[in-house]
Amino acid sequence: MDDALKNACVVACETLKPELELVMEAVGSKLPVYWVDSGQHDHTDRLRESICDELAGIPDEYGTVLLVFGFCGNAMVGVEPGARRLVMPKAADCIPLFLGSQKARDGYGTKRYFFTEGYLDAESNSASDYRALVEKYGEEKARMVTREMLKHYEYLTVVDTGAFDVSGVKDGIAELSEVTGVPVDVISGNLRLLRMLVTGDWPREDFFVFEPGSSITLDDSLSIGGLSQVG
DSSP, X not given: OOGGGTTXXXXXXXXXXXXXXXXXXXXXXXXXXXXXXXXXXXXXXXXXXXXXXXXXXXXXXXXXXXXXXXXXXXXXXXXXXXXXXXXXXXXXXXXXXXXXXXXXXXXXTTSEEEEOHHHHTSSOOHXXXXXXXXXXXXXXXXXXXXXXXXXXXXXXXXXXXXXXXXXXXXXXXXXXXXXXXXOEEEEEOOOHHHHHHHHTOOOTTTEEEEOTTOOOOHHHHHHHOOOOOXX
16 A cells, blocks of 8 residues: 555545545555535535534544545635645535546536536435425426526536446436426546545645645635536
């Protein structure tokens, strides 16, 4: 094992479970993984609290924690390593982790709404939000609200990461596409950031390494710049 990974573990968002498990199997990684509920993403404070709680519960033997998150609406701001070292990708949200870098994500601009299997299965996303609106307000109003919410998007984009059946995700968002008139397309993903993270390859251009006694700050988030998915 790489020296950087001695006494290391992973804290990861369940949204990335298919991709992380695929990468870890491919590289033969046996690092223990602690999962954080993906349903917390719509609530920045709750997500931060969940991550902090998870970190607090990790056994003392783990001196390095690999965080499989983006900044996610600045949910990571204020998270403190304590006596550990924290390593996380430089990503505004989880989308760059599916595409290989923040630069790759930014290259697609703001007109695509991205989906993966993990994202579609999350507690809250545009497809599930539409169904919730139908139950609460009826189909006519739900369609109107959903069309308004997604009116600036040109594609509902499935990122083919190789970790799930693309056709299943396309079927899962077919209703949303019909309601909004936004077509579905598929692009290729890239899991290099996840692979680098779990193999101890952390170049400064792609990763933050927070040493014990430091904290994750707003300046760290702002230093990434880049686009994130809203809605």
